[in-house]
Structure formats: C-alpha cells, structure tokens
Amino acid sequence: MPWLGSAVMPLPLDAPRWVGWSDEMGQRLGLEQDDAALAQLSGATASLPWPPFAQVYSGHQFGGYTPRLGDGRGVHLGERNGLEVFLKGSGPTPYSRGGDGRAVLRSAVREFLASEALHHLGIATTRALAVIGSDTPVWREEQETGAITVRVSESHLRFGHFEYFLYTRQQSQLEALIEDTIDHHFAGVRSESDAKLAWLVEVVERTARTVADWQAFGFCHGVLNSDNMSILGETFDYGPFAFMNRFDPGYICNHSDHEGRYAFDQQAGIGLWNLNRLAITLTPWLDETAIRQALACYEPVLVERYLARMGARLGLPDPTAEDLPLIAELLNRMAEGGLDYSNTLREFAQLDPTSQDTPLHRRFAGVAGFSDWWQRYQQRLGGVDGLADWQARRSEANPALILRTHLAQEAIAAAEQGDNDPLHRLHRALCRPYDPEPEFDDLRGDAPSWSQQLTLSCSS
Ligand SMILES: Nc1ncnc2c1ncn2[C@@H]1O[C@H](COP(=O)(O)OP(=O)(O)OP(=O)(O)O)[C@@H](O)[C@H]1O
Numbered sequence: 431m432p433w434l435g436s437a438v439m440p441l442p443l444d445a446p447r448w449v450g451w452s453d454e455m456g457q458r459l460g461l462e463q464d465d466a467a468l469a470q471l472s473g474a475t476a477s478l479p480w481p482p483f484a485q486v487y488s489g490h491q492f493g494g495y496t497p498r499l500g501d502g503r504g505v506h507l508g509e510r511n512g513l514e515v516f517l518k519g520s521g522p523t524p525y526s527r528g529g530d531g532r533a534v535l536r537s538a539v540r541e542f543l544a545s546e547a548l549h550h551l552g553i554a555t556t557r558a559l560a561v562i563g564s565d566t567p568v569w570r571e572e573q574e575t576g577a578i579t580v581r582v583s584e585s586h587l588r589f590g591h592f593e594y595f596l597y598t599r600q601q602s603q604l605e606a607l608i609e610d611t612i613d614h615h616f617a618g619v620r621s622e623s624d625a626k627l628a629w630l631v632e633v634v635e636r637t638a639r640t641v642a643d644w645q646a647f648g649f650c651h652g653v654l655n656s657d658n659m660s661i662l663g664e665t666f667d668y669g670p671f672a673f674m675n676r677f678d679p680g681y682i683c684n685h686s687d688h689e690g691r692y693a694f695d696q697q698a699g700i701g702l703w704n705l706n707r708l709a710i711t712l713t714p715w716l717d718e719t720a721i722r723q724a725l726a727c728y729e730p731v732l733v734e735r736y737l738a739r740m741g742a743r744l745g746l747p748d749p750t751a752e753d754l755p756l757i758a759e760l761l762n763r764m765a766e767g768g769l770d771y772s773n774t775l776r777e778f779a780q781l782d783p784t785s786q787d788t789p790l791h792r793r794f795a796g797v798a799g800f801s802d803w804w805q806r807y808q809q810r811l812g813g814v815d816g817l818a819d820w821q822a823r824r825s826e827a828n829p830a831l832i833l834r835t836h837l838a839q840e841a842i843a844a845a846e847q848g849d850n851d852p853l854h855r856l857h858r859a860l861c862r863p864y865d866p867e868p869e870f871d872d873l874r875g876d877a878p879s880w881s882q883q884l885t886l887s888c889s890s
C-alpha cells in the first residue's frame with residue numbers, strides 16, 4: 431500500500447558487502463546472492479525493479495502516544511512472490527525525526543539471527559534475507575559501521591499504522607486500510623457476517639499465540655510499543671531483545687526500560703494492552719460489546735497455547751489449566767536456584783521420569799522444594815509408555831540451542847573484524863535448534879559469567 435507513505439531512495443552504503451544470507455529466503459524471493467542483488471539492496475544502484483517508499487505510522491511508545499513515527503530508517507521495496515522486502519538501515523526518510531536513518535552492524539546481525547532463530551523454533555516472526563555490511567561510519571555510543579538488514583514479511587503493517595489514521599481523523603483512509611488488510615492478508619474472514627470483527631478476533635488470537643510462545647521459550651522482546659506490533663501477529667522489530675539465561679520472571683532485557691514496563695512477566699499483559707490500542711481504531715464500526723468480546727479471546731488463546739508448549743516441553747499429556755500450578759512451581763524452583771531456563775528444560779529430552787536420580791535432579795540439587803515438585807510431577811504423568819519415544823518428543827519441544835546474547839555478541843565481534851565465519855556457523859546451528867549435533871556442542875552451555883555484563887538498549 432504505497433499510499434501510506436512517500437517515495438524515498440536508499441542512501442548508498444560505502445563498500446557494501448554480504449555479511450549474512452538466508453538461502454531459504456533467497457529461494458522464496460527468487461534472488462541470488464550476487465553483485466546485482468547487492469547493488470540493489472544496498473542502494474548502490476538506482477535502477478530498482480521496485481520503486482522504494484517509506485511508510486507513515488504512529489504508535490504508543492512506553493505507554494504514551496507519539497502522533498507521528500514512520501519508517502525513519504528503512505524503505506519498502508514492494509512485493510516479490512507475495513512477500514514484502516524491507517531495507518532496515520537504508521538512510522534517512524521524511525520520518526527520521528533527526529535520526530541518521532542508519533542501523534549499525536551489531537543490530538543488523540542481531541535482527542538477522544533472531545528472525546532465523548525464532549522461525550526455526552516455531553515462533554511467528556518476520557524473516558530476514560540478508561545482512562549487508564559496509565564502511566559507512568555511524569555514531570552511537572562510539573563509532574560503528576552502518577549495515578542493512580533485508581527484512582521480509584507478508585506484511586509490515588503495525589498496529590501503529592491503524593492508530594495513525596484514527597488519530598489524524600482520516601476515517602475513510604482507515605477503513606480502506608482495514609479492508610485492504612483483510613483482502614490481502616485475512617481473506618478467510620471476508621465471508622463472516624461482520625468481517626471487521628472477525629478480523630479483530632483473528633489478530634487478537636494470533637498475537638496471543640505469539641506472546642504465549644515468547645513466554646514458553648524465555649524470549650523477551652524489550653520494546654513492545656504498538657508500532658512494533660505486527661498485524662500478522664509476528665515477532666517484529668528486534669532491538670534489545672534477549673532469550674533469558676537464568677530464569678528470572680521479572681527479567682528486563684532493555685537497559686533503557688527503567689520501569690520494567692516490558693519485563694518478561696509483563697509481556698502477556700502488554701500484548702493485550704496493545705490490542706486495546708488497535709481495537710480502539712475500530713470504534714467507528716464496532717460497538718463496545720463487540721470489541722470487548724473480541725479482546726476477551728486473548729487470555730484463553732494465550733493460556734491454551736502456553737499450555738500446549740509447556741505441556742510438550744514437560745511431557746504432560748493433554749495439559750489443562752489445572753497444570754498451570756505445576757508448571758509455575760517448576761519455574762519458581764528454577765528462579766530460586768538461579769537455573770538456566772532453556773538448558774534446564776532441555777534435560778527433559780534425556781529424562782527418565784520414573785527415576786529418582788536424573789540430570790534434572792543434579793541441576794536442582796540444593797534447591798528447596800524440588801523433591802516435592804518431582805513427586806507431584808511423577809503423579810501427574812502416571813508413568814510413561816515407551817521411554818525412547820517420550821524422550822524423542824521432548825527433544826522436539828525443548829531446543830538444544832537458543833540465541834543467547836553472548837553467542838550473538840561473539841559472532842558480531844568477529845564480523846566487526848571482517849570475519850563472518852562465526853556468524854555463518856551460528857546461523858547454521860540456529861536453523862536446527864532441536865538437533866543435538868555434536869558439531870555445535872560448544873554453543874550450548876549455560877551463559878558464561880562475563881555475559882552478564884552485556885547490556886542492551888534501543889541504541890541500534
Ligand atoms: N537511526 C535512526 N534514524 C532515523 N529514525 C530512526 C532511527 N532509529 C529509529 N528510528 C525511528 O524511531 C522509531 C522507533 O524506532 P524502533 O527502534 O521502534 O524501530 P526500528 O527498529 O527503527 O524499526 P522497525 O520497527 O521497522 O523494526 C521508528 O519510527 C524508527 O524508524
């Protein structure tokens with residue numbers, strides 16, 4: 431929908447070069463990792479098959495409304511094979527608000543790796559085709575180099591796009607945007623008696639499922655402003671995100687989030703808060719009862735999805751809400767013992783639930799209350815038929831590898847020195863997160879103590 435914004439040409443990067451590339455996305459887009467694509471995606475050539483444009487949107491940032499945001503450091507290159515291609519970090523646009531329009535290599539690599547990591551874990555996310563590095567100097571806390579993440583999604587529409595048209599009182603444009611969104615991305619709701627209501631319900635449900643997945647995998651987004659909420663329910667905008675190491679429910683990954691608004695245990699509530707912001711944009715067409723009814727779908731869908739994920743991780747057959755206290759109690763014990771979230775759950779892939787002495791017991795050694803929990807867990811399971819099968823299913827539900835902050839950081843440090851091999855290797859490993867291939871064993875340990883000093887902020 432180019433009418434949402436303005437035509438903008440990417441500003442060329444100095445000495446652009448490939449840093450990362452996804453073969454899968456290349457194939458889906460019908461693009462080769464060659465010089466022609468590099469020139470087109472880095473702004474080096476103006477002869478693009480797609481006219482580039484930046485879109486306007488607004489949004490609620492940290493609870494307050496910002497009336498005019500927009501693609502301040504990126505442009506859309508239109509659609510290929512049903513997918514939108516977006517250059518993040520391609521220079522200033524009319525929405526840059528004094529910013530330089532750039533992204534640094536560090537943040538471009540993090541977005542690339544995270545999109546791949548979440549996708550291969552089975553979490554809805556925007557995808558990434560490539561990272562392009564350069565010699566262009568970019569100032570953040572210190573001098574870094576500019577880079578572009580080539581982001582790909584069926585749609586880059588955010589809740590903030592809809593908010594923009596509501597609050598600028600452009601109701602006919604807002605309706606056109608909603609109808610267009612339904613036609614292009616939610617065709618299944620078109621036949622419903624009230625398509626707008628059915629659409630809202632669908633967005634509510636998709637968002638609930640994605641947020642539930644974040645909670646189940648220990649993923650903290652960090653900047654859940656409504657302009658970073660995808661209308662497709664995809665994880666969108668990788669800034670100061672982090673996968674948790676030690677389980678800490680109140681974990682805040684964004685160093686600039688002083689109030690903890692986007693702390694790990696706030697994400698479920700914030701998802702609904704953002705959906706309220708979206709739902710308000712439908713008030714010209716839907717009454718309060720209908721809106722409440724749509725928003726009421728959020729919690730049951732989120733709980734159902736979370737139970738499905740955690741049930742699979744722990745091996746609970748047919749999990750119901752009655753299992754939530756059992757799951758919560760395990761998490762409490764984990765927090766108490768300062769245990770690594772992912773690696774502790776990965777123990778279930780080798781667990782013998784009939785034993786009283788397992789690697790899980792050794793992890794929880796000295797943590798009060800674990801034996802009681804184990805007893806309750808064993809009672810709940812009531813035995814296992816076919817241990818090897820049971821373990822294989824746990825192995826498919828508990829990743830052997832997640833994108834820990836320090837792993838990304840090590841790959842970034844090498845890429846900053848011109849060595850992209852660690853990044854390519856990490857990328858390959860993240861594409862098979864459930865496979866315990868020995869080749870990648872060095873990437874699997876709990877986080878080293880030095881990684882606790884790594885801080886993440888919006889400076890990207
Ligand atoms: N370096 C920059 N130059 C210009 N605008 C910027 C810059 N960094 C962020 N912005 C703008 O500030 C707003 C909020 O930034 P935020 O970090 O949420 O988004 P982003 O990471 O730039 O992009 P996206 O949401 O597309 O992933 C956006 O409108 C964004 O375009």
Ligand SMILES: [Mg+2]
Nearest residue numbers: 657658666667
């Ligand atoms: Mg953003």
